[in-house]
Amino acid sequence: MLALHDAAQDARADTAGALVVVDEAYGEFSHRPSLLPLIEGRPRLVLSRTMSKAFGAAGLRLGYLAADPAVVDAVQLVRLPYHLSAVTQATALAALEHTDTLLGYVEALKAERDRLVGELRTIGCEVTESDANFVQFGRFEDAHAAWQGLLDRGVLVRDNGVPGWLRVTAGTPAENDAFLDAVRELMKETSA
Template sequence: MSGIDDLPIRDELRGKSPYGAPQLDVAVRLNTNENPYPLPEALVARIAERVAEAARHLNRYPDRDAVELRTGLADYLSRTTGHRVATEGVWAANGSNEVLQQLLQAFGGPGRTALGFDPSYSMHALIARGTGTGWLSGPRQSDFTIDVHTAEQVIAEHRPDVVFVCSPNNPTGTAVDADTVLALYDAAQRARGGAGALVVVDEAYGEFSHRPSLLPLIEGRRNLVVSRTMSKAFGAAGLRLGYLAADPAVVDAVQLVRLPYHLSAVTQATALAALEHTDTLLGYVEQLKAERDRLVTELRALGCEVTESDANFVQFGRFDGADGAHAVWQALLEHGVLVRDNGVPGHLRVSVGTPAENDAFLDAVRAVTKENKP
Protein backbone atom coordinates (compact mmCIF):
# COMPACT_ATOMS: atom_id res chain seq x y z
CA MET A 1 0.00 0.00 0.00
CA SER A 2 1.41 3.38 -0.98
CA GLY A 3 1.92 6.15 1.59
CA ILE A 4 1.54 9.90 1.57
CA ASP A 5 5.09 10.36 0.26
CA ASP A 6 3.86 8.87 -3.02
CA LEU A 7 1.50 11.83 -3.33
CA PRO A 8 2.60 15.15 -4.85
CA ILE A 9 2.92 16.79 -1.43
CA ARG A 10 5.38 19.60 -0.72
CA ASP A 11 8.96 18.45 -0.25
CA GLU A 12 9.29 19.93 3.24
CA LEU A 13 6.41 17.72 4.44
CA ARG A 14 7.84 14.43 3.21
CA GLY A 15 8.82 12.02 5.96
CA LYS A 16 7.27 14.17 8.70
CA SER A 17 4.90 13.03 11.44
CA PRO A 18 1.81 14.84 12.68
CA TYR A 19 1.81 16.46 16.10
CA GLY A 20 0.23 14.48 18.92
CA ALA A 21 0.74 12.77 22.26
CA PRO A 22 -0.18 9.12 22.88
CA GLN A 23 -3.86 8.66 23.75
CA LEU A 24 -3.86 5.54 25.91
CA ASP A 25 -6.57 4.16 28.17
CA VAL A 26 -4.87 4.24 31.57
CA ALA A 27 -6.05 5.14 35.05
CA VAL A 28 -4.07 8.37 35.36
CA ARG A 29 -3.43 10.47 32.24
CA LEU A 30 -1.04 13.33 32.89
CA ASN A 31 0.54 13.84 29.47
CA THR A 32 -1.37 16.59 27.63
CA ASN A 33 -1.45 19.52 30.11
CA GLU A 34 -5.23 19.47 30.35
CA ASN A 35 -7.01 21.04 33.29
CA PRO A 36 -8.15 17.99 35.32
CA TYR A 37 -11.23 19.67 36.78
CA PRO A 38 -14.53 19.29 34.86
CA LEU A 39 -16.50 22.48 34.30
CA PRO A 40 -18.79 23.34 37.23
CA GLU A 41 -22.44 22.43 36.77
CA ALA A 42 -23.53 26.06 36.86
CA LEU A 43 -21.29 26.78 33.88
CA VAL A 44 -22.46 23.66 32.03
CA ALA A 45 -26.04 24.88 32.47
CA ARG A 46 -25.13 28.37 31.26
CA ILE A 47 -23.39 26.92 28.20
CA ALA A 48 -26.56 24.97 27.42
CA GLU A 49 -28.60 28.18 27.63
CA ARG A 50 -26.28 30.18 25.40
CA VAL A 51 -25.89 27.37 22.85
CA ALA A 52 -29.65 26.85 22.74
CA GLU A 53 -30.08 30.53 21.91
CA ALA A 54 -27.37 30.33 19.24
CA ALA A 55 -29.01 27.21 17.77
CA ARG A 56 -32.12 29.19 16.93
CA HIS A 57 -30.05 31.15 14.42
CA LEU A 58 -27.80 28.46 12.95
CA ASN A 59 -29.40 29.03 9.55
CA ARG A 60 -27.40 32.28 9.53
CA TYR A 61 -23.65 32.77 9.54
CA PRO A 62 -22.11 33.71 12.92
CA ASP A 63 -20.74 37.13 13.70
CA ARG A 64 -17.76 37.16 11.38
CA ASP A 65 -15.73 39.46 13.63
CA ALA A 66 -16.84 37.88 16.97
CA VAL A 67 -17.16 41.36 18.47
CA GLU A 68 -19.02 40.33 21.65
CA LEU A 69 -16.51 37.58 22.36
CA ARG A 70 -13.50 39.79 21.67
CA THR A 71 -14.97 42.42 23.99
CA GLY A 72 -15.35 39.81 26.72
CA LEU A 73 -11.77 38.62 26.23
CA ALA A 74 -10.49 42.21 26.31
CA ASP A 75 -12.34 42.79 29.59
CA TYR A 76 -10.88 39.58 31.03
CA LEU A 77 -7.33 40.55 30.08
CA SER A 78 -7.77 44.08 31.38
CA ARG A 79 -9.07 42.83 34.73
CA THR A 80 -6.52 40.05 35.29
CA THR A 81 -3.35 41.74 34.00
CA GLY A 82 -4.01 45.32 35.09
CA HIS A 83 -3.35 46.56 31.56
CA ARG A 84 -6.31 47.96 29.67
CA VAL A 85 -6.93 46.12 26.41
CA ALA A 86 -9.44 47.37 23.84
CA THR A 87 -11.69 45.13 21.75
CA GLU A 88 -9.95 46.16 18.53
CA GLY A 89 -6.66 44.90 19.98
CA VAL A 90 -7.93 41.35 20.53
CA TRP A 91 -8.46 38.57 18.01
CA ALA A 92 -9.83 35.05 18.55
CA ALA A 93 -9.65 31.81 16.59
CA ASN A 94 -10.04 28.04 16.93
CA GLY A 95 -7.35 27.42 19.51
CA SER A 96 -4.12 29.34 19.95
CA ASN A 97 -2.60 27.18 17.22
CA GLU A 98 -4.90 28.77 14.66
CA VAL A 99 -3.98 32.19 16.05
CA LEU A 100 -0.29 31.36 15.52
CA GLN A 101 -1.03 29.97 12.07
CA GLN A 102 -2.80 33.16 11.05
CA LEU A 103 0.13 35.23 12.33
CA LEU A 104 2.56 33.21 10.21
CA GLN A 105 0.25 33.39 7.21
CA ALA A 106 0.25 37.16 7.53
CA PHE A 107 3.84 37.83 8.63
CA GLY A 108 5.72 34.69 7.55
CA GLY A 109 5.41 32.57 4.42
CA PRO A 110 7.75 31.62 1.55
CA GLY A 111 11.01 33.54 1.60
CA ARG A 112 10.56 34.52 5.25
CA THR A 113 11.85 32.92 8.45
CA ALA A 114 10.68 32.40 12.02
CA LEU A 115 12.93 31.83 15.04
CA GLY A 116 12.26 29.99 18.30
CA PHE A 117 14.43 28.88 21.21
CA ASP A 118 14.47 25.11 21.61
CA PRO A 119 13.43 23.04 23.38
CA SER A 120 10.10 24.80 23.11
CA TYR A 121 6.58 24.23 21.81
CA SER A 122 7.07 22.02 18.76
CA MET A 123 3.96 23.38 17.02
CA HIS A 124 5.78 26.66 16.36
CA ALA A 125 8.11 24.88 13.94
CA LEU A 126 5.32 22.70 12.53
CA ILE A 127 3.06 25.67 11.82
CA ALA A 128 6.01 27.48 10.26
CA ARG A 129 6.57 24.50 7.96
CA GLY A 130 2.88 24.34 7.13
CA THR A 131 2.83 27.99 6.07
CA GLY A 132 6.01 27.73 4.01
CA THR A 133 7.96 29.77 6.57
CA GLY A 134 11.59 28.87 7.14
CA TRP A 135 12.40 27.77 10.70
CA LEU A 136 15.45 28.70 12.76
CA SER A 137 16.23 27.10 16.13
CA GLY A 138 17.98 29.27 18.71
CA PRO A 139 19.66 27.77 21.80
CA ARG A 140 18.72 27.69 25.46
CA GLN A 141 21.07 27.37 28.39
CA SER A 142 21.45 24.20 30.48
CA ASP A 143 18.74 25.47 32.85
CA PHE A 144 16.46 26.06 29.81
CA THR A 145 16.53 29.85 30.11
CA ILE A 146 17.39 32.13 27.19
CA ASP A 147 20.80 33.79 27.26
CA VAL A 148 20.11 37.32 26.04
CA HIS A 149 23.53 37.98 24.55
CA THR A 150 23.53 34.74 22.55
CA ALA A 151 19.94 35.31 21.43
CA GLU A 152 20.74 38.82 20.26
CA GLN A 153 23.63 37.45 18.20
CA VAL A 154 21.42 34.81 16.59
CA ILE A 155 18.79 37.42 15.73
CA ALA A 156 21.39 39.81 14.31
CA GLU A 157 22.88 37.04 12.17
CA HIS A 158 19.69 35.48 10.79
CA ARG A 159 17.37 38.51 10.76
CA PRO A 160 14.14 36.53 11.31
CA ASP A 161 10.79 37.97 10.27
CA VAL A 162 9.01 36.39 13.26
CA VAL A 163 10.41 35.53 16.71
CA PHE A 164 8.61 33.18 19.12
CA VAL A 165 9.12 33.45 22.87
CA CYS A 166 7.19 30.88 24.90
CA SER A 167 6.55 31.96 28.51
CA PRO A 168 5.96 29.82 30.48
CA ASN A 169 7.86 27.59 28.08
CA ASN A 170 6.45 24.26 26.97
CA PRO A 171 7.80 21.62 27.66
CA THR A 172 10.16 22.94 30.36
CA GLY A 173 7.83 25.26 32.33
CA THR A 174 10.45 28.01 32.32
CA ALA A 175 9.22 31.61 32.49
CA VAL A 176 10.88 34.50 30.63
CA ASP A 177 11.37 37.82 32.37
CA ALA A 178 10.25 41.13 30.87
CA ASP A 179 13.77 42.44 30.36
CA THR A 180 14.63 39.43 28.18
CA VAL A 181 11.54 39.93 26.02
CA LEU A 182 12.31 43.62 25.60
CA ALA A 183 15.91 42.85 24.64
CA LEU A 184 14.80 40.30 22.04
CA TYR A 185 12.16 42.66 20.72
CA ASP A 186 14.66 45.49 20.28
CA ALA A 187 17.16 43.12 18.66
CA ALA A 188 14.52 41.88 16.21
CA GLN A 189 13.56 45.42 15.23
CA ARG A 190 17.21 46.42 14.68
CA ALA A 191 17.95 43.31 12.65
CA ARG A 192 15.09 43.80 10.23
CA GLY A 193 15.09 47.59 10.07
CA GLY A 194 12.22 49.24 8.23
CA ALA A 195 8.97 47.74 9.49
CA GLY A 196 10.89 45.48 11.86
CA ALA A 197 10.00 41.92 12.88
CA LEU A 198 7.00 40.43 14.66
CA VAL A 199 7.69 39.05 18.16
CA VAL A 200 5.12 36.61 19.52
CA VAL A 201 4.99 35.85 23.25
CA ASP A 202 3.12 32.56 23.64
CA GLU A 203 1.41 32.73 27.05
CA ALA A 204 -0.73 29.61 26.75
CA TYR A 205 0.09 28.85 30.40
CA GLY A 206 0.27 32.45 31.57
CA GLU A 207 -2.40 32.16 34.26
CA PHE A 208 -0.33 29.52 36.08
CA SER A 209 2.82 31.62 36.35
CA HIS A 210 4.36 32.94 39.56
CA ARG A 211 5.09 36.10 37.58
CA PRO A 212 2.78 38.77 36.13
CA SER A 213 1.73 38.55 32.51
CA LEU A 214 4.01 40.06 29.87
CA LEU A 215 0.96 41.55 28.16
CA PRO A 216 1.61 45.15 29.34
CA LEU A 217 4.75 45.13 27.17
CA ILE A 218 2.60 45.48 24.04
CA GLU A 219 1.98 49.13 24.93
CA GLY A 220 3.77 51.25 22.33
CA ARG A 221 5.23 48.20 20.55
CA ARG A 222 3.34 47.63 17.32
CA ASN A 223 5.19 44.41 16.51
CA LEU A 224 4.70 42.65 19.86
CA VAL A 225 1.93 40.07 20.21
CA VAL A 226 0.78 38.03 23.22
CA SER A 227 -1.18 34.85 22.47
CA ARG A 228 -3.38 33.04 24.99
CA THR A 229 -5.79 30.10 25.13
CA MET A 230 -8.93 29.03 26.99
CA SER A 231 -7.79 25.39 26.90
CA LYS A 232 -5.73 25.46 30.09
CA ALA A 233 -6.81 27.97 32.74
CA PHE A 234 -10.46 27.85 31.65
CA GLY A 235 -10.52 24.05 31.58
CA ALA A 236 -11.90 24.18 28.05
CA ALA A 237 -9.50 22.13 25.94
CA GLY A 238 -12.47 20.70 24.03
CA LEU A 239 -13.72 24.17 23.14
CA ARG A 240 -10.71 25.08 20.95
CA LEU A 241 -10.61 28.82 21.58
CA GLY A 242 -7.40 30.85 21.44
CA TYR A 243 -6.83 34.57 21.22
CA LEU A 244 -4.19 37.27 20.97
CA ALA A 245 -3.67 40.80 22.19
CA ALA A 246 -1.69 43.27 20.11
CA ASP A 247 -1.77 46.60 18.36
CA PRO A 248 -5.06 46.88 16.41
CA ALA A 249 -3.03 46.95 13.18
CA VAL A 250 -1.93 43.36 13.86
CA VAL A 251 -5.57 42.34 14.26
CA ASP A 252 -6.34 44.00 10.93
CA ALA A 253 -3.47 42.06 9.35
CA VAL A 254 -4.60 38.61 10.51
CA GLN A 255 -8.09 39.31 9.21
CA LEU A 256 -6.57 39.35 5.73
CA VAL A 257 -5.88 35.62 6.03
CA ARG A 258 -8.62 34.32 8.34
CA LEU A 259 -11.21 32.06 6.76
CA PRO A 260 -14.70 33.57 6.49
CA TYR A 261 -16.87 32.94 9.56
CA HIS A 262 -14.07 30.88 11.10
CA LEU A 263 -15.54 30.90 14.64
CA SER A 264 -18.87 29.10 14.82
CA ALA A 265 -21.81 30.58 16.68
CA VAL A 266 -21.68 27.62 19.07
CA THR A 267 -17.99 28.23 19.84
CA GLN A 268 -18.60 31.90 20.49
CA ALA A 269 -21.60 31.17 22.73
CA THR A 270 -19.66 28.60 24.76
CA ALA A 271 -16.66 30.89 25.23
CA LEU A 272 -18.89 33.75 26.37
CA ALA A 273 -20.52 31.47 28.94
CA ALA A 274 -17.07 30.48 30.25
CA LEU A 275 -16.08 34.12 30.61
CA GLU A 276 -19.10 34.65 32.88
CA HIS A 277 -17.57 32.12 35.30
CA THR A 278 -14.01 33.43 35.28
CA ASP A 279 -13.67 33.73 39.06
CA THR A 280 -14.68 30.12 39.67
CA LEU A 281 -12.37 28.81 36.96
CA LEU A 282 -9.43 30.86 38.21
CA GLY A 283 -10.07 29.33 41.62
CA TYR A 284 -9.23 25.95 40.07
CA VAL A 285 -6.06 27.52 38.70
CA GLU A 286 -4.97 28.45 42.22
CA GLN A 287 -5.50 24.85 43.32
CA LEU A 288 -3.42 23.60 40.40
CA LYS A 289 -0.63 26.05 41.16
CA ALA A 290 -0.46 24.75 44.73
CA GLU A 291 -0.40 21.16 43.45
CA ARG A 292 2.29 22.09 40.91
CA ASP A 293 4.50 23.44 43.66
CA ARG A 294 3.85 20.30 45.73
CA LEU A 295 4.96 18.10 42.84
CA VAL A 296 8.18 20.10 42.49
CA THR A 297 8.93 19.68 46.21
CA GLU A 298 8.04 15.98 46.32
CA LEU A 299 9.98 15.09 43.16
CA ARG A 300 13.09 16.82 44.46
CA ALA A 301 12.73 14.95 47.75
CA LEU A 302 12.73 11.74 45.70
CA GLY A 303 16.05 12.74 44.17
CA CYS A 304 14.76 13.97 40.82
CA GLU A 305 16.21 16.95 39.01
CA VAL A 306 13.26 19.30 38.50
CA THR A 307 13.11 22.35 36.24
CA GLU A 308 11.56 25.45 37.81
CA SER A 309 7.96 25.57 36.59
CA ASP A 310 5.54 28.43 36.04
CA ALA A 311 3.06 26.24 34.15
CA ASN A 312 0.54 23.49 34.93
CA PHE A 313 3.18 20.83 34.33
CA VAL A 314 6.59 19.87 35.67
CA GLN A 315 9.67 18.67 33.78
CA PHE A 316 11.71 16.16 35.76
CA GLY A 317 14.72 13.86 35.33
CA ARG A 318 17.58 13.40 34.86
CA PHE A 319 17.53 9.88 33.48
CA ASP A 320 20.83 8.56 32.17
CA GLY A 321 21.41 6.65 28.97
CA ALA A 322 20.18 7.07 25.42
CA ASP A 323 16.88 5.40 26.32
CA GLY A 324 16.77 6.32 30.00
CA ALA A 325 13.83 8.72 29.89
CA HIS A 326 11.71 6.46 27.70
CA ALA A 327 12.44 3.48 29.93
CA VAL A 328 11.13 5.41 32.95
CA TRP A 329 8.13 6.57 30.87
CA GLN A 330 7.34 2.93 30.09
CA ALA A 331 7.78 1.89 33.71
CA LEU A 332 5.41 4.61 34.90
CA LEU A 333 2.90 3.50 32.27
CA GLU A 334 3.07 -0.04 33.62
CA HIS A 335 2.06 1.45 36.99
CA GLY A 336 -1.00 3.02 35.38
CA VAL A 337 0.35 6.57 34.96
CA LEU A 338 0.82 8.21 31.58
CA VAL A 339 3.25 11.15 31.41
CA ARG A 340 4.90 12.82 28.40
CA ASP A 341 8.18 11.75 26.87
CA ASN A 342 8.77 15.26 25.61
CA GLY A 343 11.91 14.70 23.58
CA VAL A 344 14.19 16.62 25.96
CA PRO A 345 17.14 14.27 26.60
CA GLY A 346 17.02 12.74 30.05
CA HIS A 347 13.71 14.33 31.02
CA LEU A 348 9.98 13.63 31.19
CA ARG A 349 7.05 15.99 31.69
CA VAL A 350 4.06 15.45 33.96
CA SER A 351 0.88 17.51 33.84
CA VAL A 352 -0.56 18.62 37.16
CA GLY A 353 -3.67 16.63 37.98
CA THR A 354 -6.04 16.43 40.90
CA PRO A 355 -4.50 15.71 44.32
CA ALA A 356 -5.46 12.04 43.94
CA GLU A 357 -3.89 11.82 40.47
CA ASN A 358 -0.75 13.52 41.68
CA ASP A 359 -0.52 11.11 44.62
CA ALA A 360 -0.83 8.19 42.19
CA PHE A 361 1.94 9.66 40.04
CA LEU A 362 4.26 10.18 43.01
CA ASP A 363 3.57 6.64 44.23
CA ALA A 364 4.48 5.37 40.75
CA VAL A 365 7.72 7.37 40.78
CA ARG A 366 8.58 5.92 44.19
CA ALA A 367 7.88 2.39 42.94
CA VAL A 368 9.92 2.83 39.77
CA THR A 369 12.79 4.36 41.73
CA LYS A 370 12.78 1.41 44.11
CA GLU A 371 12.63 -1.09 41.24
CA ASN A 372 15.61 0.54 39.53
CA LYS A 373 17.88 0.62 42.58
CA PRO A 374 20.85 -1.74 42.22
Protein backbone atom coordinates in the same frame (compact mmCIF):
# COMPACT_ATOMS: atom_id res chain seq x y z
CA MET B 1 7.54 32.92 28.64
CA LEU B 2 9.88 35.59 27.45
CA ALA B 3 10.62 38.09 30.19
CA LEU B 4 10.70 41.54 28.65
CA HIS B 5 10.70 43.36 31.97
CA ASP B 6 14.22 44.69 31.85
CA ALA B 7 15.47 47.62 29.77
CA ALA B 8 17.60 45.54 27.41
CA GLN B 9 14.72 43.22 26.56
CA ASP B 10 12.32 46.14 26.18
CA ALA B 11 14.76 47.80 23.77
CA ARG B 12 15.01 44.58 21.77
CA ALA B 13 11.24 44.45 21.34
CA ASP B 14 11.16 48.15 20.46
CA THR B 15 13.84 47.88 17.77
CA ALA B 16 12.90 44.56 16.20
CA GLY B 17 12.53 44.77 12.45
CA ALA B 18 9.61 42.35 12.57
CA LEU B 19 6.79 41.39 14.87
CA VAL B 20 7.80 39.97 18.24
CA VAL B 21 5.19 37.36 19.12
CA VAL B 22 5.10 36.13 22.71
CA ASP B 23 3.06 33.02 23.40
CA GLU B 24 1.38 33.26 26.81
CA ALA B 25 -0.63 30.05 26.44
CA TYR B 26 0.27 29.12 30.00
CA GLY B 27 0.15 32.69 31.29
CA GLU B 28 -2.36 31.96 34.02
CA PHE B 29 -0.04 29.26 35.40
CA SER B 30 3.02 31.48 35.46
CA HIS B 31 4.59 33.15 38.48
CA ARG B 32 5.64 35.96 36.15
CA PRO B 33 3.42 38.89 35.23
CA SER B 34 1.81 39.07 31.82
CA LEU B 35 3.48 41.24 29.22
CA LEU B 36 0.11 42.75 28.29
CA PRO B 37 0.94 46.14 29.90
CA LEU B 38 3.95 46.42 27.57
CA ILE B 39 1.87 46.42 24.37
CA GLU B 40 0.92 50.08 24.51
CA GLY B 41 3.49 52.04 22.52
CA ARG B 42 5.06 48.90 21.04
CA PRO B 43 3.44 48.38 17.62
CA ARG B 44 5.48 45.24 16.90
CA LEU B 45 4.75 43.37 20.14
CA VAL B 46 2.01 40.73 19.91
CA LEU B 47 0.80 38.45 22.72
CA SER B 48 -1.10 35.26 22.03
CA ARG B 49 -3.26 33.44 24.56
CA THR B 50 -5.53 30.41 24.51
CA MET B 51 -8.57 29.22 26.41
CA SER B 52 -7.24 25.65 26.21
CA LYS B 53 -5.13 25.66 29.36
CA ALA B 54 -6.64 27.82 32.12
CA PHE B 55 -10.21 27.37 30.97
CA GLY B 56 -9.90 23.65 30.31
CA ALA B 57 -11.24 24.16 26.82
CA ALA B 58 -8.73 22.44 24.54
CA GLY B 59 -11.55 21.14 22.35
CA LEU B 60 -12.64 24.67 21.50
CA ARG B 61 -9.39 25.43 19.67
CA LEU B 62 -9.94 29.05 20.64
CA GLY B 63 -7.32 31.66 21.29
CA TYR B 64 -6.81 35.37 20.97
CA LEU B 65 -4.10 37.92 20.49
CA ALA B 66 -3.43 41.30 22.00
CA ALA B 67 -1.57 43.81 19.87
CA ASP B 68 -1.46 47.30 18.46
CA PRO B 69 -4.75 48.15 16.67
CA ALA B 70 -2.95 48.18 13.29
CA VAL B 71 -1.82 44.57 13.81
CA VAL B 72 -5.32 43.51 14.85
CA ASP B 73 -6.75 45.18 11.72
CA ALA B 74 -4.22 43.35 9.52
CA VAL B 75 -5.16 40.01 11.09
CA GLN B 76 -8.83 40.75 10.48
CA LEU B 77 -8.07 41.10 6.77
CA VAL B 78 -6.71 37.56 6.46
CA ARG B 79 -8.89 35.58 8.87
CA LEU B 80 -11.43 33.17 7.52
CA PRO B 81 -15.01 34.48 7.48
CA TYR B 82 -16.55 31.67 9.55
CA HIS B 83 -13.65 30.57 11.70
CA LEU B 84 -15.67 30.14 14.92
CA SER B 85 -18.78 28.03 15.13
CA ALA B 86 -21.79 29.19 17.11
CA VAL B 87 -21.16 26.34 19.58
CA THR B 88 -17.55 27.45 20.13
CA GLN B 89 -18.66 31.03 20.68
CA ALA B 90 -21.42 30.05 23.12
CA THR B 91 -19.09 27.75 25.05
CA ALA B 92 -16.40 30.42 25.26
CA LEU B 93 -18.90 32.99 26.52
CA ALA B 94 -20.17 30.53 29.14
CA ALA B 95 -16.58 29.88 30.27
CA LEU B 96 -15.93 33.61 30.53
CA GLU B 97 -19.03 33.99 32.74
CA HIS B 98 -17.33 31.59 35.17
CA THR B 99 -13.83 33.07 34.98
CA ASP B 100 -13.42 33.38 38.75
CA THR B 101 -14.32 29.73 39.33
CA LEU B 102 -12.12 28.47 36.49
CA LEU B 103 -9.16 30.59 37.56
CA GLY B 104 -9.66 29.22 41.09
CA TYR B 105 -9.01 25.77 39.61
CA VAL B 106 -5.84 27.19 38.06
CA GLU B 107 -4.64 28.31 41.50
CA ALA B 108 -5.26 24.82 42.84
CA LEU B 109 -3.36 23.28 39.92
CA LYS B 110 -0.46 25.69 40.43
CA ALA B 111 -0.24 24.64 44.06
CA GLU B 112 -0.28 20.98 43.05
CA ARG B 113 2.32 21.60 40.34
CA ASP B 114 4.57 23.27 42.88
CA ARG B 115 4.00 20.39 45.31
CA LEU B 116 4.99 17.93 42.58
CA VAL B 117 8.21 19.87 41.98
CA GLY B 118 9.12 19.78 45.67
CA GLU B 119 8.22 16.12 46.18
CA LEU B 120 10.01 14.98 43.02
CA ARG B 121 13.16 16.77 44.14
CA THR B 122 12.87 15.15 47.59
CA ILE B 123 12.57 11.74 45.92
CA GLY B 124 15.80 12.45 44.04
CA CYS B 125 14.58 13.54 40.61
CA GLU B 126 15.77 16.58 38.76
CA VAL B 127 12.90 18.89 37.81
CA THR B 128 12.93 21.76 35.37
CA GLU B 129 11.27 25.00 36.44
CA SER B 130 7.72 25.27 35.15
CA ASP B 131 5.32 28.09 34.39
CA ALA B 132 2.80 25.62 32.96
CA ASN B 133 0.37 22.99 34.24
CA PHE B 134 3.01 20.28 33.86
CA VAL B 135 6.56 19.54 34.99
CA GLN B 136 9.43 17.77 33.31
CA PHE B 137 11.35 15.40 35.56
CA GLY B 138 14.22 12.95 35.25
CA ARG B 139 17.14 12.24 34.60
CA PHE B 140 16.56 8.64 33.78
CA GLU B 141 19.14 6.46 32.10
CA ASP B 142 16.26 5.04 30.04
CA ALA B 143 13.25 7.38 30.02
CA HIS B 144 11.11 4.91 28.09
CA ALA B 145 11.79 2.18 30.68
CA ALA B 146 10.87 4.64 33.45
CA TRP B 147 7.70 5.56 31.52
CA GLN B 148 6.83 1.86 31.25
CA GLY B 149 7.57 1.34 34.94
CA LEU B 150 5.12 4.08 35.87
CA LEU B 151 2.53 2.75 33.43
CA ASP B 152 2.89 -0.71 34.97
CA ARG B 153 1.97 0.95 38.28
CA GLY B 154 -1.16 2.49 36.77
CA VAL B 155 0.26 5.96 36.13
CA LEU B 156 0.42 7.47 32.66
CA VAL B 157 2.90 10.28 32.03
CA ARG B 158 4.27 11.63 28.77
CA ASP B 159 7.51 10.47 27.22
CA ASN B 160 8.02 13.56 25.11
CA GLY B 161 11.20 12.33 23.47
CA VAL B 162 13.63 14.41 25.53
CA PRO B 163 16.41 11.97 26.42
CA GLY B 164 16.33 11.16 30.14
CA TRP B 165 13.19 13.14 30.91
CA LEU B 166 9.45 12.53 31.34
CA ARG B 167 6.59 14.98 31.69
CA VAL B 168 3.66 14.85 34.12
CA THR B 169 0.62 17.10 34.14
CA ALA B 170 -0.57 18.32 37.55
CA GLY B 171 -3.85 16.71 38.53
CA THR B 172 -5.96 16.38 41.62
CA PRO B 173 -4.23 15.77 44.96
CA ALA B 174 -5.24 12.09 44.82
CA GLU B 175 -3.91 11.69 41.27
CA ASN B 176 -0.68 13.41 42.20
CA ASP B 177 -0.30 11.24 45.32
CA ALA B 178 -0.70 8.09 43.19
CA PHE B 179 1.90 9.44 40.74
CA LEU B 180 4.37 10.28 43.51
CA ASP B 181 3.91 6.87 45.13
CA ALA B 182 4.63 5.22 41.77
CA VAL B 183 7.77 7.35 41.28
CA ARG B 184 8.99 6.44 44.78
CA GLU B 185 8.51 2.74 44.02
CA LEU B 186 10.24 3.10 40.66
CA MET B 187 13.19 4.97 42.17
CA LYS B 188 13.61 2.31 44.90
CA GLU B 189 13.47 -0.44 42.28
CA THR B 190 16.02 1.17 39.98
CA SER B 191 18.44 2.08 42.78
CA ALA B 192 18.42 -1.44 44.26
